[in-house]
Amino acid sequence: MEKSFTQKYFDVTAIYQDIEANDKFDMGDILTKYEDYGFSHRWIQPPVACYWVHTLDEHGNVNVAPISMGTAMWGEPSDCGWYYCFDVHNRRQTRRNLMLNRECVISYYPSNLMQESHISGMPIPKGISEIDVCRLTAFPSTKVAPPGIKECASNVEVKILDMYPLSNNTLFIGKVVGCSVREDLLEADMKIPDEPGLAGADLLYECSITGETPRLNYGRLSMNRLRCDESLGDDRRWIGNFMTWMDAEERRGRINEEEHARLLTLNTLWCENPDPLKNGAVKKELTDLLREICWRKI
Numbered sequence: 001m002e003k004s005f006t007q008k009y010f011d012v013t014a015i016y017q018d019i020e021a022n023d024k025f026d027m028g029d030i031l032t033k034y035e036d037y038g039f040s041h042r043w044i045q046p047p048v049a050c051y052w053v054h055t056l057d058e059h060g061n062v063n064v065a066p067i068s069m070g071t072a073m074w075g076e077p078s079d080c081g082w083y084y085c086f087d088v089h090n091r092r093q094t095r096r097n098l099m100l101n102r103e104c105v106i107s108y109y110p111s112n113l114m115q116e117s118h119i120s121g122m123p124i125p126k127g128i129s130e131i132d133v134c135r136l137t138a139f140p141s142t143k144v145a146p147p148g149i150k151e152c153a154s155n156v157e158v159k160i161l162d163m164y165p166l167s168n169n170t171l172f173i174g175k176v177v178g179c180s181v182r183e184d185l186l187e188a189d190m191k192i193p194d195e196p197g198l199a200g201a202d203l204l205y206e207c208s209i210t211g212e213t214p215r216l217n218y219g220r221l222s223m224n225r226l227r228c229d230e231s232l233g234d235d236r237r238w239i240g241n242f243m244t245w246m247d248a249e250e251r252r253g254r255i256n257e258e259e260h261a262r263l264l265t266l267n268t269l270w271c272e273n274p275d276p277l278k279n280g281a282v283k284k285e286l287t288d289l290l291r292e293i294c295w296r297k298i
């Protein structure tokens with residue numbers, strides 16, 4: 001018998017309205033706690049590797065801030081490339097500098113730089129470089145003005161394309177224009193069968209903020225890696241499309257010729273009319289068949 005789970009619902013909008021109405025935030029920190037709402041924002045934000053955002057002010061002073069809201073994403077042709085999205089509070093120097101220069105370096109740091117991460121997040125006076133205070137080593141970037149940090153696993157050069165306001169924060173969207181990788185880590189990665197890159201670089205993530213003296217608890221992203229089932233899905237590409245997927249399933253014997261033809265027909269009928277009421281029978285047959293073949297033992 002399958003185990004059945006129950007879910008507890010939280011009205012996140014109402015929780016945050018209450019926090020705002022009752023002034024329950026402290027210098028911008030809005031942390032939902034079990035004591036207050038039986039809820040923690042850690043159920044919204046999964047572990048995301050922390051990184052530094054390096055920017056320059058109008059005088060050329062370097063600023064480095066640790067950030068954990070945001071990540072990289074890729075795009076397809078035309079204009080394919082890698083992009084980066086991250087969110088900073090409006091009062092941050094990082095935000096001021098990005099509005100001014102629209103470029104930055106995003107660097108990923110390994111867990112042995114945890115104290116440096118802690119130091120860099122302190123209210124260090126504007127214009128004083130966290131790279132110097134943290135005893136790290138700067139090096140020139142290629143396509144953007146802010147420097148990279150030699151001790152980091154990678155330094156991603158980003159040009160800001162757009163921004164969007166979010167509750168007194170700014171969401172920045174940038175395009176990746178270059179990337180420096182620490183050579184020792186690059187060479188080691190080439191010898192690892194699943195080539196994890198940053199996933200193997202022992203990065204840190206922001207886990208929670210707890211304690212009488214509130215402190216960040218970091219987690220290490222030195223996690224085990226799991227490989228997806230090679231006996232299910234397109235056998236030549238990572239994802240492919242519905243047709244290449246079904247071709248692969250017939251080739252490996254998961255489905256027979258007749259099922260293959262029926263699946264393609266159902267897919268066409270469903271694409272022509274994706275209305276769940278008017279085309280409910282097609283939707284049901286296609287769903288049932290897919291559910292059955294995905295879990296079929298072969």
Ligand SMILES: Cc1cc2nc3c(=O)[nH]c(=O)nc-3n(C[C@H](O)[C@H](O)[C@H](O)COP(=O)(O)O)c2cc1C
Nearest residue numbers: 050065066067068069087088089092093094121122
């Ligand atoms: C691990 C870590 C992650 C953080 N993530 C963010 C974030 O995603 N957005 C943000 O605005 N501040 C974040 N902060 C707080 C800022 O880094 C911190 O307030 C810093 O001093 C801001 O520097 P700035 O004013 O020079 O930009 C984070 C701090 C730490 C230590």
